Amino acid sequence: VWPEPILHVDMDSFFVEVERLADASLRGIPVAVGGSGRRGVIASASYEARRFGVHSAQPTATALRMCPELRVVAPSHDRYSEVSAAVFEVFRSYTPVVEGLSLDEAFLDVGGLRLHLPSAVAVGESVRKKLRDDLGLPASVGIASVKFIAKLASKAAKPDDVFHVPAESQKAFLADLGAESMWGVGPATLAALERLGVETIGDIATMPVETLVSALGPTNGRHLHDLANGIDPRAVVPDAEAKSVSVEETYPYDLETRNVMDTSLLGLAQRLSSRLRVSGLRCRTLTLKLRKADFTTVTRSTTAETAFDGSRQIYGLAVGLLDSIADPRAVRLLGLGGTSLESASEPVQRQLDADEDWERVEDSVAEVQARFGAGSVGPARLLKGRISRNRGEEPR
DNA sequence: TCTGGGGTCCTAGGACCC
DNA sequence: TCTGGGGTCCTAGGACCC
Numbered sequence: 249v250w251p252e253p254i255l256h257v258d259m260d261s262f263f264v265e266v267e268r269l270a271d272a273s274l275r276g277i278p279v280a281v282g283g284s285g286r287r288g289v290i291a292s293a294s295y296e297a298r299r300f301g302v303h304s305a306q307p308t309a310t311a312l313r314m315c316p317e318l319r320v321v322a323p324s325h326d327r328y329s330e331v332s333a334a335v336f337e338v339f340r341s342y343t344p345v346v347e348g349l350s351l352d353e354a355f356l357d358v359g360g361l362r363l364h365l366p367s368a369v370a371v372g373e374s375v376r377k378k379l380r381d382d383l384g385l386p387a388s389v390g391i392a393s394v395k396f397i398a399k400l401a402s403k404a405a406k407p408d409d410v411f412h413v414p415a416e417s418q419k420a421f422l423a424d425l426g427a428e429s430m431w432g433v434g435p436a437t438l439a440a441l442e443r444l445g446v447e448t449i450g451d452i453a454t455m456p457v458e459t460l461v462s463a464l465g466p467t468n469g470r471h472l473h474d475l476a477n478g479i480d481p482r483a484v485v486p487d488a489e490a491k492s493v494s495v496e497e498t499y500p501y502d503l504e505t506r507n508v509m510d511t512s513l514l515g516l517a518q519r520l521s522s523r524l525r526v527s528g529l530r531c532r533t534l535t536l537k538l539r540k541a542d543f544t545t546v547t548r549s550t551t552a553e554t555a556f557d558g559s560r561q562i563y564g565l566a567v568g569l570l571d572s573i574a575d576p577r578a579v580r581l582l583g584l585g586g587t588s589l590e591s592a593s594e595p596v597q598r599q600l601d602a603d604e605d606w607e608r609v610e611d612s613v614a615e616v617q618a619r620f621g622a623g624s625v626g627p628a629r630l631l632k633g634r635i636s637r638n639r640g641e642e643p644r
Numbered sequence: 645t646c647t648g649g650g651g652t653c654c655t656a657g658g659a660c661c662c
Numbered sequence: 663t664c665t666g667g668g669g670t671c672c673t674a675g676g677a678c679c680c
Contacts, residue, residue: 309645
């Protein structure tokens with residue numbers, strides 16, 4: 249039995265590399281995928297760009313200031329999904345025990361391959377070679393005894409390499425890493441840890457567990473203490489079904505009137521309906537998300553007796569939810585999400601007869617949108633001209 | 645020139661039921 | 663004329679991840 253059977257495979261600047269497959273002129277230069285509008289941010293940066301300080305989640309305007317020659321490419325999510333499916337096919341050609349964390353990274357439990365390949369490291373090298381040869385994409389691989397360490401190891405491997413943490417040296421590997429590099433430690437937890445004088449994972453490992461429990465709560469405190477000591481019993485669990493489907497939009501300029509917000513909700517309802525139908529899902533709970541100019545965020549949700557996926561139903565519920573938020577002004581983001589998902593193949597009680605025709609219309613709309621894009625067909629309210637008058641214009 | 649879009653998981657309180 | 667304890671569902675918010 250291999251002592252380190254867990255691989256964490258992480259594609260290197262995935263979105264950028266997919267763009268480079270389609271456009272060779274992007275190779276070898278600083279390039280980033282992201283939004284170019286007023287409120288755009290970077291989703292993925294090439295290593296050439298990172299040398300200038302460009303990184304994901306950074307406002308694109310900031311990135312361009314740090315690196316004026318940066319090529320900024322608009323994201324093409326459909327292509328990333330397609331390429332991701334091919335990447336995961338490669339993963340599954342090694343083992344069925346693949347747990348995806350996002351489009352471009354996954355845990356693989358390769359313990360079952362020990363009769364076929366000499367070592368877990370050999371598996372990692374083979375996966376990397378196959379991704380490179382078959383898909384033209386670079387990836388980094390971390391190899392360890394448990395998920396948490398494998399994830400840190402893949403970061404140490406980047407870019408384009410493998411990093412193996414033998415079980416006997418995992419304590420030393422963890423000890424000097426900063427606490428902020430722990431998976432699950434974000435700004436809030438880091439601030440609490442700093443108040444305890446913690447700087448490294450080693451500090452957490454040697455600290456009394458009670459101190460962590462009193463600062464972070466029993467669940468988090470114990471969990472963090474275990475991880476810092478290399479204890480992570482979580483198995484690699486093949487992918488579960490989606491629990492939510494959501495769409496949202498940050499507007500270039502804040503929305504100020506209810507009329508404009510309603511029109512935006514109609515567009516979001518269309519997109520959510522389309523996403524649900526393409527996935528063969530219905531939801532029973534709808535959540536409206538609203539972010540104001542000061543970045544405070546409120547949500548309102550409602551749950552129906554029977555599951556739904558139609559844009560008219562979604563729109564009607566969304567308007568009701570917006571009604572329940574007092575005097576929404578300076579709205580920078582609206583979003584709609586569906587939860588309590590059910591497979592659309594499950595029989596649902598039919599609504600009124602009049603709805604049957606609408607169901608058929610919406611099926612056709614979803615199909616056309618899937619093939620030609622969200623703007624290709626839709627309610628007259630959302631057609632061009634109307635949309636540019638209503639949506640996000642600079643106040644005079 | 646502040647902070648995208650799509651997710652997961654956790655917590656806490658209230659309703660409701662037995 | 664006082665009021666337990668457990669379970670489930672729902673809602674709202676927040677932390678965190680890529």
